[in-house]
């Protein structure tokens with residue numbers, strides 16, 4: 001080894017050992033749009049080892065060649081990096097397919113034999129990761145099959161065995177705790193990767209870089225200077241073909257419990273002693289423990305459901321007219337909530353969090369709004385256009401950071417107006433950001449769990465969400481028109497406290 005090369009240096013390409021990635025649910029939406037294209041992107045960047053194999057599993061009577069064709073089409077359609085036939089020639093030649101249902105013992109025995117065979121044919125040395133890209137109710141069945149066949153057993157395999165569990169991890173605290181126990185019975189704690197793809201986004205990781213690598217922000221990152229924080233995850237899309245899942249979940253369980261509470265934890269956490277997985281989790285967990293719903297959940301939260309309307313000039317159906325949604329569904333497609341964080345740094349600072357489907361456009365951002373200057377030695381008319389100083393981290397789609405502050409308008413008057421200093425990833429860096437799944441799949445294969453929430457974080461997040469769901473039981477969501485920024489109640493929520501949503 002080159003003594004000048006630090007093996008911990010993350011700028012050096014990290015390449016996994018030869019291994020197999022088994023994808024349960026390989027014919028599904030996630031595998032087709034994100035996982036298979038992400039794997040191609042990793043291969044294209046030279047980050048996969050020579051002995052890498054993808055094994056697909058689903059209820060199809062396919063052979064390896066049919067699967068390879070599906071994977072090729074998925075990669076050609078959705079990959080981030082350019083198509084290179086020579087890259088595919090290597091990757092596509094290492095695709096295996098095992099057909100069967102989750103209750104089919106013979107199919108899992110067949111999968112175990114396939115993995116054993118790859119030991120010699122591809123030199124994977126028993127290393128395999130199992131990705132559960134399947135409907136959440138099927139997680140236990142697959143975990144039990146992996147236990148029954150011994151496929152989850154590192155010692156028996158003679159290499160590492162890991163499992164990736166998709167979200168949502170449980171439906172409430174009780175079911176999440178049950179699932180955690182089952183996962184822990186089958187795999188060792190270090191081998192479990194609970195995925196939250198928001199943590200794989202570059203801009204989300206940049207929250208920590210921004211906060212902890214600069215001196216500029218930390219002194220004002222507290223209730224002395226911060227007026228409020230707004231987190232927005234707006235989606236222009238509806239529920240597509242996912243009615244079965246979505247109608248039983250709703251916006252709070254689908255994204256507030258995971259993506260948005262994780263973002264909140266990153267914004268509010270204390271500095272970790274290092275960027276070690278355990279240190280970061282410890283700090284995030286403290287925030288989640290301190291996160292509190294408003295005393296009166298009914299007035300401090302808003303839930304909405306979209307009605308037919310127009311998005312980007314296209315007429316779109318209402319939620320109740322989406323295929324597979326019951327005509328009397330009261331599931332929310334929008335939620336806004338005012339959270340508090342009960343600790344010294346954040347006491348009294350509201351964290352307004354909102355998410356919705358069929359909004360006017362797709363945008364995820366977090367904005368820290370600072371208090372206004374205690375005294376303004378200007379004519380009131382000259383500061384009419386001066387708002388709160390704001391730091392806005394745009395997670396997507398135009399990734400970047402904007403700092404908004406007052407500046408003098410050129411001229412003889414002392415007029416002060418808000419202006420924005422804007423950093424855009426696309427302009428500042430030549431490399432384009434890896435897709436979240438691309439990054440996270442690589443981390444699983446390397447065995448780096450830094451960006452994966454721990455069991456305690458998942459359970460603690462449900463402790464925040466469960467009372468919300470209980471309070472909403474039997475209530476009807478407030479309608480909003482598709483293409484609008486949610487129901488009126490969301491504006492009223494902030495207006496009652498003398499605030500308004502930023503224009504995202």
Ligand SMILES: NC(=O)C1=CN([C@@H]2O[C@H](COP(=O)(O)OP(=O)(O)OC[C@H]3O[C@@H](n4cnc5c(N)ncnc54)[C@H](OP(=O)(O)O)[C@@H]3O)[C@@H](O)[C@H]2O)C=CC1
Pocket residue numbers: 024025026027028029030031057058059060100101102103132133134135136138166167168242245
């Ligand atoms: N799609 C997305 O954008 C996102 C999805 N997720 C999560 O990812 C997971 C997968 O989602 P998604 O891809 O949308 O789901 P889909 O419904 O599109 O796909 C489900 C997959 O599971 C397979 N499957 C279902 N039941 C069985 C069974 N009894 N035996 C064998 N295979 C079965 C299906 O295979 P077949 O029917 O061909 O046998 C299919 O490949 C879920 O946990 C979801 O919550 C998370 C974030 C975003």
Ligand SMILES: O=C1O[C@H](COP(=O)(O)O)[C@@H](O)[C@H](O)[C@H]1O
Pocket residue numbers: 235254255364
């Ligand atoms: O986890 C989920 O995320 C997607 C949004 O992901 P993004 O990376 O496109 O922002 C959301 O549409 C889906 O409902 C949810 O399950």
